Each structure stands twice: as structure tokens, then as C-alpha cells.
Amino acid sequence: MAALVPGDQFSLWVFLHSKDGQPFVMNRYGVTGRSVGNQPLGPLEDLQVYATNPHGTYEGKSHGLCRHQKWLSPEHDLLTLRDFVPLYLEDPGHGDWTGSGWCSKCAGYAIRRLNSEQFAHYWTSVQAAHAALYGGHR
Helix, strand or coil: CCCEEEHHHCCHHHHCCCCCCCCCEECCCCCEECCCCCCCCHHHCCCEEEECCCCCCCCCCECCCCCCCCCCCCCCEEEEHHHHHHHHHHCCCCCCCCCCCECCCCCCCEEECCCHHHHHHHHHHHHHHHHHHHCCCC
16 A cells, blocks of 8 residues: 555645635645645646545544544545545534534645655645745745
């Protein structure tokens, strides 16, 4: 099995888009914050994402891999990043239970390790998002 990367080590905010096209970001704790993203998913669209409660169906936070959920289990849903991004924007914590629905340790999901093409797109997108946010490359 390929290695998995906890969500807190993957800058998902870079690929989030607001409904009205305005720059915003949800931080890794699922709280609406400042910043910009709006980068295209490109070759990351079919990236595999694992999360225990991405739809907010069950009481409790969604986990990827962290101290709360150390191994993949039958509780993990398998989604593509393309299908996961809209769910992340909805935050399953806003419903019958309060607070962010995403784990504060692992951001609520894990991804499969990126191949070289995916990593190149990811890194270029992160640099572009930071440049837009901070007015130049960091």
C-alpha cells in the first residue's frame, strides 16, 4: 500500500474556491479565515482522500490518520480530491453537533502520497497562492 500523508501536511486551502469567486480560505481546523487559494486542481483531481466522516453523517469529527485514528479502517471513506473539496467547504461540524467537523490534529483527512507530476503541480500552486496573498514569491 502506498504511503499516506495526514491532511495537516497538505495545504488544501490553496485549492478551495469561494462560491462568489472572492478570495478566502478555510484553515486546517475548518474555520473560515483570511487568505486566498483559488488554484485549479489539475492533476490532483483524482488524488485519493481518506476521511472517517466527510459527510458529517455521524457524531464526532472526521479523521484521516492521527493520534485519534492511527490506521486506515472500514470507517474511512475513499473519495477523490475533486469530490472532497466541496465537502470540506461544507464542514460537517455545522449541523446537529457544533464546532468544526475536522480533526484539529490531522485536518480530518489523509491523502495518498503525490507522484512527481502531482507534486510539481501542488508546489507551483502553493507558490502562486502565497504570491497572490503576500504580493510576491516567498
